Amino acid sequence: MKCYICTNEINDKNETDEHIIINAIGGRLKSKKLLCSECNSDFGENADSALAKQLNSLSNMLMVSRHRGAAQPIIGDDPKTGKKYYLEVGGEPKLFKPEITKKKNGDNEEISVTARTEKELRQILSGLAKKQPKFDLDEAMKSAEWQNKKLTEPLHFQNTIGGKDVFRAVTKTAMNYYMYCGGNRSQIEYLISYIKGETEQDIVWMHYVDSLYPLAEDKCYHILYLIGNPKERILYCYVEFFSTHKYLVLLNKEYDGRDLKQEYYFDITDVKEESLKIEMNYDRKTLLGFFKDKDDKLFSRVKEAFDHSIQLGLKRQDDNRRGNILERAIQNSLGKYPEGIPITEKMRKECVDEIVKDILPYLIDRMEK
Ligand SMILES: [Zn+2]
Known part of the structure; x- marks a missing residue:
């Protein structure tokens, strides 16, 4: 078995789990037969991380479960005060960092501390106590008021979609899936330099199709849908993350492999595979059209x-x-x-x-x- 990126033989020493859909967003489908550990970590640091970063706030909000690694907190700001907060996974908004303000009151200096936990308060106060011999730490802890401050305005989070690095990562997801489904490396070899960031290709675009599948209120999916059509000489993959970020990847417009139709639907809320049976069969002209006349009114x-x-x-x-x-x-x-x-x-x-x-x-x- 060879790594489809560098063609080095995969053996006991360099084998590694490659997640077809990145693990950071809860991807479960994985294989040891796709990439060697070196290529896996190279891509993890570059293209994959751009995609993970873009999808981080959705991953956190939806509290996806991952194979490895903890979720990163999402940072947002209160538009009224400009203060930064972070939203822990499944938690309430917390101040991004503790606040310490000092005020002169006659000869005395009043210090007000807003901490996020009792432990943090104790740490801050111990620091202050070191500088002030008269400071009574236990007394200060006792007089602390615990209040649950509510934010009056919703927090602002930025959401973006697409971008060069993200397009590369989406292409790699599609290539992973094609190879996972028993694909032939020669059909997608020309894309390796593209996903490495060495060349440019115009083969990914956002793709939003009305009522592609019924979506219940409490559901959310990752979807991979791969078609190889030798008659039309096309190989393409539709990639959807969180039923929100939707892309079409043209893997090969001179495809001469076998007939291929592979579907993968992953239900994020119930953490299991499901069968949705979408239909997305494009002829050559329609498919290539998506990349020629890009629909930019997708907002x-x-x-x-x-x-x-x-x-x-x-x-x-x-x-x-x-x-x-x-x-x-x-x-x-x-x-x-x-x-x-x-x-x-x-x-x-x-x-x-x-x-x-x-x-x-x-x-x-x-x-x-
Ligand atoms: Zn490799």
């Missing part, structure tokens, strides 16, 4: 697709937040008792109080929205 379709995935993302975040609130309340109340002891009336009451305390602000927040 409303792209926006519609984003609306769907962001809506779904918010719902998943909300479900997760409710779960976290309950878990935290139970931990804060019953967590301090030894495990396995019978629950007394007092414990029950503490637990209820803790839940009410945490869930009320959440409900008020929801009603305000």
Whole structure:
């Protein structure tokens, strides 16, 4: 078995899992027979990372599960104050960094600290205490007020689609899939220099087709759809991420391989393969037309697709937040008792109080929205 990029033999020493759809966005389909470890890491650092970066906010919002590596937080800003926040996976917005402000009050200097966790507050205060001999750390910790500040404006996140490096990564996804399906390297060999960034090719474009498949409110897919048509001499692959980023890749316009139709549908919310059976059979003229007269009036379709995935993302975040609130309340109340002891009336009451305390602000927040 040879690496389809560098043609070096793949053996025990350099074999590696190549994710057909990148792992950063929850890609599950993988093979050890595609790339050697050297090519895998080269592409990981270049083209793949551009795609991962572009899809990061959707991956986080939708809380996709990955084979390896933790999700990166998404950074957004509050348009009112300009302050940066980050949204943890499944979490609430948190200040991007703690804030420390100092104010002269007569002879005294007042210091106000806004920290994100108790641990962080203690760290900051210990730092201050070192410089001020009179500073009482424990007293300061006790006087800290814990408040759950709510943002009044929605956070802004930037979403982009496409771009040179992303097009290369999308092409590599399509090539991976073609080779995974038993393709012949000679059909796509000319594209290797392109995905390495050494040459330019005009073979990828955004592709939004109305009602290609029924999309339920609570669903979101990664899709690969590969067609090889020797009669029309075309080989192409439709690539969709999160039912939102949609591309068509012209893999070869002089295709002389076998008849080919391969489909892969991955349901992100249920983390399983599904069968959607889309139909997208283009003749040569139609297919080449997509790359000649590029449709640049895609905005409303792209926006519609984003609306769907962001809506779904918010719902998943909300479900997760409710779960976290309950878990935290139970931990804060019953967590301090030894495990396995019978629950007394007092414990029950503490637990209820803790839940009410945490869930009320959440409900008020929801009603305000
Ligand atoms: Zn290689």
